[in-house]
Amino acid sequence: MGTAAARDARVRRLCRPLLVGDAWVLHRFLIHRSLRIHPITDLAEYLNHPDIINVLHVPHPGIRTLRLGFPQKVGGEAACLAVRTAAGLALQKRVAGVVTGPISKESLKMAGVPFPGHTEMLARLSRASHVEMLMAAGPLRSVLVTRHIPLKKVPGRLTKNNIVSAVRWIDPWLKKVLGLKGKPRWAVCGLNPHAGDRGLLGREEIGVVAPAVKALRTQGLSADGPLPADVAWAKHVQGEYDAVASLYHDQGMIPLKTLYPRGVVNITVGLPWVRTSPGHGTAFDLASGRKPYSGADPSATIDAALWAMKITRHG
């Protein structure tokens, strides 16, 4: 629920964490009884103490009907209110960045929110013309060229232009945030088994991906591909590339989560402010019972907060 990340010593060394949401929920389901929830309505009321969790109280009138562990309208509405408030603070530069928690796409839908997830909602709230989703874990990074769409729609959505624009968008950001001396080295994945095996197993590599890689190189970027996705990832892990351009969600998420099951971070690049998020779902399965979320692992949220600080410093 964010409290573990807010009290983490590494996080607190680098910033003053503030939770945003309905303080009643946090108070009601607080795991660490040594902590004190301090609801505030203005940032001036912030109390800087390791045992105090400051919560900017964003009340939802129906919050007491919330049942943990299920997608529901009130959950979607409360999450949406909290996200809007946090985004507003970031836009006004009153906070350095925002770490969003996981959100239930189903709850959002029940609440009538017309976005499939945070990234799209935040882009609209911030009037950002172009955002890209970068996933990071340990020394690995990948941009997802297509995101939350059914697999069968992926081949039709891929264009030379969306591959080029995703890589071009992330490239200077990556160089700056990681402090790379040379050009970021990109591996661009193919779509099909063996990257299409010269057209025998699919032709998107020939028609779409290879022209995109050629265009990136012409524009002065360091990009190789189309590489078979398994080869691209194996080489990225071995340090031969700085980042992988994944053409669809699972092409990037499978290797990241397999290698770093608790440490995947989602970074939105292109907002006028810093936004990161843990790269996992709502864990509704851990949210029920007498001690909700007591078995949850805060690592990814902590990593997301540390990434947010890194971007604030270098981005």
Next chain:
Amino acid sequence: MGTAAARDARVRRLCRPLLVGDAWVLHRFLIHRSLRIHPITDLAEYLNHPDIINVLHVPHPGIRTLRLGFPQKVGGEAACLAVRTAAGLALQKRVAGVVTGPISKESLKMAGVPFPGHTEMLARLSRASHVEMLMAAGPLRSVLVTRHIPLKKVPGRLTKNNIVSAVRWIDPWLKKVLGLKGKPRWAVCGLNPHAGDRGLLGREEIGVVAPAVKALRTQGLSADGPLPADVAWAKHVQGEYDAVASLYHDQGMIPLKTLYPRGVVNITVGLPWVRTSPGHGTAFDLASGRKPYSGADPSATIDAALWAMKITRHG
């Protein structure tokens, strides 16, 4: 080229390795000059000595025109001849099993061979009614429900029946070969991001994968799913499952190759004899120059040979 695996001490402790192919190629491009190529035309001529590489000579009249490192007709023809010969020996039970080398699908096509790869060719040569492809690396195993087809064809090819039959086919084999006490525990992947997120990101999970998992459970197997592919793999790596049912080639190959870049083994289950293969391609990029294949890593071929022996003992 197989010589490194044939002289490997672990391999030689467990079997008497025999290479099958045109002996001229092996002689011409031999890296280890301390070894001697011993061409034979009958198994009775086998010489059992660590410095001698026995080669069942399968001559191809045009072999001297072979240029290493390129797909070509003569390469496809010679490979096909060697595979047919080895399969014949296995069918006659004159060898315990066959480890096939990587093959160029393009060379096969140039040679007019009407199979996309080994697996399909061997199934036909052995009149096997049903074969499945199991990929193994370290403690990880995955059946590929669909194999060498373009990604855009995957959703249309998936059926409840091919998921059920792939898992059912491998299940008893896995129990026997791995010596498992209980039922093999299967994780069945979803097709879409987040396994479709209850239908919001695709409906194949609801229409195809969930009914397949239900059928497997009804038939007494231990199967969970559809799980998001990244979750299924992360849990398999953590030991929660004995095997993953991957719905398409890269869903299985990306995590295997990312974690074990040099140790993926391809096992055909359903032939009347034992067949394994290294899970990588021809490495044509390493085949040119003055010392062809000198930078190649024989680990996967050695692992394939060790798996073949394991299956011979327990399968």
